[in-house]
Amino acid sequence: MYCGSPVGTVAANDPGDKMPLNYDQVFVRDFVPSALAFLLKGEGEIVKNFLLHALQLQSWEKTVDCYSPGQGLMPASFKVRTVPLDDNKLEEVLDPDFGESAIGRVAPVDSGLWWIILLRAYGKLTGDYALQERVDVQTGMKLILNLCLADGFDMFPSLLVTDGSCMIDRRMGIHGHPLEIQALFYSALRSSREMLVVNDGSKNLVRAINNRLSALSFHIREYYWVDMRKINEIYRYKTEEYSTEAINKFNIYPEQIPSWLMDWIPEEGGYLIGNLQPAHMDFRFFTLGNLWSVVSSLGTPKQNESILNMIEAKWDDLVGSMPLKICYPALESEDWRIITGSDPKNTPWSYHNGGSWPTLLWQFTLACMKMNRMELAHKAIALAEKRLQADHWPEYYDTRAGKFIGKQSRLYQTWTVAGFLTSKILLENPEKAALLFWDEDYDLLEICVCGLNTSGRKRCSRVAAKSQILV
């Protein structure tokens, strides 16, 4: 509550927890499933308050060791603090964390993207489009977009970020161009395109958004996708190709294909890899990024279908006793030591390193509803239902099959409860759920005329490159 009105939900509320750290704060990403539950139940007020208060925090003067991060940055979290005034009265103030207090000083890149996605959901589910049309809200949206679309040294249309800049907010080797950020970026761009009021002041931004959307979807669909056929192609790659015509554009050495993947990849289905950089493909499967690619149509219709087929084929590994594994497989031994920096919270098959996070259920449900695979969602919800309440709504589960409550897991974790409730409410309201996902956008495909066939590939890269230069 802030000044008498609800403004969000705290991350966890375990009465027995004496050391809540920052779990007593409202996290932007954690609030999303709660917000959707409120909206689906016709309680829009708290979501509107949240959106407007986060907006105010966005334009705060923020400094981390004398350095000011970009103006449009949304905080990872905020809390309501009471401060005593001179006359024995108390005043409530909002206190944001932009990463300057967060463990590891990680940048909350996903917060602004989620804020935009939630703003769209608010309009769609309440019919109150006046909020997104307000001048301050339009300005807030533009500040986030300007930060994301700013020119840098990037060679790719994907967004370049540091490690731990999303749900996985600790070092896990996901710096560069992690899939989760790309999927959120894509859907935030699609949301903004629907919401931005087009006038002389915004038309260049709208054009930049359109160009980025088509370049981004081409890049991810073409270079992040793996299945049996593609892995076999990589396995036979030539390396050290110098020319614009190179097949192995990122100079991936076939030795990089991990042995687990050769055995693991099913005949049917495929997925988008975790990250792509020069000479580096991170072949780990990251659940949120893949699910959100389905929801936002970042993947092609065929790829989206294949992602769910793969989750079905690899059910024991990706769902096991508790939906859903945050990533697969876990980093072990030397990899764990070097990549996580010997993080004791991220030991193999725990927390971010292959732990199971029940909050991911709502994204899974939404993806299943979009692709008409409701039976998968029902199966996962039934598993969660068996244990969550009895276990007091843990934040995450550990071990390969997700059998144990996580070593340092909080209890009464809000987005665990909300992920479960929202999944159920979504299934009861398919027409409302349909307002939350995106179908293939054929206009975008026209900007980049490509299929995923080999002959189209070269032509498309050129067309895409040319349209970038013209802009």
Ligand code: GLC
């Ligand atoms: C952990 C999670 C992060 C979440 C926060 C609050 O840090 O990694 O995604 O926002 O807890 O629940």
